[in-house]
Amino acid sequence: MFTNPIYRWYFGNGQVIPTIRGNGVQQEAVDFAIKKLNEGKWVHMFPEGRIHNSETFELYPFRWGVGRLVDESKKTPWILPIYIRGFNDVMNHGKAFIPRPFGKTVEIFIGEPIKDIEVVLDSLRKESSTKQQIYSKVTSNLEQRMKEMGKQVIRRNDNQKKIS
Numbered sequence: 001m002f003t004n005p006i007y008r009w010y011f012g013n014g015q016v017i018p019t020i021r022g023n024g025v026q027q028e029a030v031d032f033a034i035k036k037l038n039e040g041k042w043v044h045m046f047p048e049g050r051i052h053n054s055e056t057f058e059l060y061p062f063r064w065g066v067g068r069l070v071d072e073s074k075k076t077p078w079i080l081p082i083y084i085r086g087f088n089d090v091m092n093h094g095k096a097f098i099p100r101p102f103g104k105t106v107e108i109f110i111g112e113p114i115k116d117i118e119v120v121l122d123s124l125r126k127e128s129s130t131k132q133q134i135y136s137k138v139t140s141n142l143e144q145r146m147k148e149m150g151k152q153v154i155r156r157n158d159n160q161k162k163i164s
Contacts, residue, residue, distance in 0.1 A: 017029045019049075019065075025064045025065045033069055034068070034073055037069060037077050038075075045069070047062040047063060047066040047139070047142065047143070048063070049062075049065075059146060061143070062139045062146075066138070067134060067136060068131075070121065071121060071134050071135060078114065078115050079113065079117060080110065080113050080114075081111035081114060082108060082110050082111070083111070083146065083150055085106070085108075085153065087106055089104045090104050107157075111149050114145065117141070121134070
């Protein structure tokens with residue numbers, strides 16, 4: 001995303017944290033996000049690590065960085081799940097990274113805040129899990145919740161289409 005001066009300006013002003021694919025969960029971008037959470041600020045992340053580009057709306061596997069954010073924040077953050085459908089049509093990742101918003105439909109669904117992830121963390125810590133196991137299991141837990149939210153969104157939309 002930060003590949004040229006215009007993109008750097010655009011994404012920098014949007015407070016996007018530049019992450020480097022392949023650098024893993026111990027990179028500066030994740031450290032910076034944890035610092036923001038520890039300052040009581042919010043962090044918005046795409047846990048799949050990329051723009052979703054599938055017509056089936058199947059989620060890509062979540063990246064462990066989300067598990068690290070949850071585990072290493074001083075206070076376990078609330079997580080507000082947001083399911084975005086149709087964004088892949090606006091930001092067509094296969095071509096130049098230029099928004100194509102006209103004539104496209106983007107639906108945004110906001111779920112209930114996930115406040116009980118601390119229960120999962122406490123259980124993992126009592127099991128003497130390694131950091132990698134904690135990151136992995138927390139990430140899996142959140143991924144499963146988002147998949148269920150996605151199924152609910154699709155079912156609801158399908159039912160609304162049948163009614164109209």
